[in-house]
Amino acid sequence: MSHVSSRDIETMSSEQLLRTLDDLKDELLQLRA
Known part of the structure; x- marks a missing residue:
């Protein structure tokens, strides 16, 4: 899983931030599936 630091x-x-949030959302959905 991609961990993003506050820095x-x-x-x-x-x-870039929106794209990163989309990626994280996809990963969370895959974990819950």
Whole structure:
């Protein structure tokens, strides 16, 4: 699973952040499946 530190988030653009959140959401859905 991809762990993102708060420092990484601070340096990301909002577009990158949205993509990262989408990836995390997909991983969570796979874990629950």
